[in-house]
Amino acid sequence: MGRIRYLLGCAAAAVMTLSTSASSAFADTFAVVTINQQALFFNQINEGASEAAKAAGVDLVVFNANNVPSAQNDAIETYITQKVDGIILIAIDVNGVKPAITAAKNAGIPVIAIDAQIPEGDNASFVGVDNTRAGGEIGKFFADYVKNEMGGTAKVGVIGALNSFIQNQRLDGFKGAVEESGQKIEFLNTVDGQNVQDVALSAAENLMTANPDMTALYATGEPALLGAVSAVTSQGRGDSIKVFGWDLTKSAVDGIDQGFVTAVIQQDPAGEGKAAVEALVKLKKGEKVDPIINVPVTIVTKENVDDYRDMFK
Known part of the structure; x- marks a missing residue:
């Protein structure tokens, strides 16, 4: 349990790529639909989510949209077909992805938005900063x-x-x-x-x-x-x-x-990923989560940069 699998995505191949993993999907699986895996920030979200998933005993799959908004919609629709237990979304187009989020909700699959708030969306919660x-x-x-x-x-x-x-x-x-x-x-x-x-x-x-x-x-x-x-x-x-x-x-x-x-x-991207998985675990147990889970930020300057050096060793 607690394994993490990475899937590459593009607009043309998103559904095909996800479908090939359908045979390995099973109960207690959460999916992360991310923007890209080039930026350290998004990879740190994945790491925090992975650690929390391992602690909770659930599987985690990660879909890389490679900066293509439509690929995120395709990924969510395919995850609905695969009947995952929850979806964590770092949205590119917060309005364009709303129908896919609504479809997930209607299928009984909660969506937690990270980093980008979904205006009047059907996601169960938002984790991130203002x-x-x-x-x-x-x-x-x-x-x-x-x-x-x-x-x-x-x-x-x-x-x-x-x-x-x-x-x-x-x-x-x-x-x-x-x-x-x-x-x-x-x-x-x-x-x-x-x-x-x-x-x-x-x-x-x-x-x-x-x-x-x-x-x-x-x-x-x-x-x-x-x-x-x-x-x-x-x-x-x-x-x-x-x-x-x-x-x-x-x-x-x-x-x-x-x-x-x-x-x-x-920001605290690993903390955001962790909080999102923990929120999905609570929802799966029938518990309530806050609609907005705030994660604080820090302005880093020469005065406090030493506190962050260990992150880049």
Whole structure:
């Protein structure tokens, strides 16, 4: 019991891939439908879920949608056919996936959403952070930093993932806090890193080339932050550009040590995966779970980065 199986997904092959695993599906199986397995954040969700599944004595299968929203819908529909006992979803398109969630509910299969809230969805619970609020927290930190360390003025470019609902929330919260601050901060272009590190790197390099007077970068997710750090390093602009973003990696920690990565929102993805599995276990026993299970965030800077170094050894 407690085994974890990984399935690769793409839009064309999602149903076929899942169907080949049907013979191994059995009672007490939870399925994780994730966004990709490139980002450390999503893999840490899987690790936390796997440990919790092992402790609970249930099987866990993981479906990798490879950043394709329709693949997530196909995966959920196939898991309904396979009659899994619960589904954990990290949604790409929070509105587009709602019919599949409703279908799962109607089939008696609870869905726990992680990281991305489903607006008016039929999921049993949401586990994660308030992305708009946390975006506002780092936005306020950024505005204060501009006031105290950058002479009260900045030109900031943004590396996002435009198909990601939650990353757009993080940008909205960030912009809202900056606007409320009253600082002289100009927003330059927002480029699409597509939640893929190499794409984010190219987008960041192009953004920096087009804006030689840019003084700050805001990255709304892990691949975007990786791209931002690599771009600043490759162009030798660590002395002129300060980076703010989401989700620590080793390169982000190195950037903090070098002084150009200033602040990073750190979530607890393993804790989110663990909480989601535990919620499904409770539901299977007939117990109730809270509709929103909040997981706190921390703003990591040079003052507290030592607390996170062991994660990247």
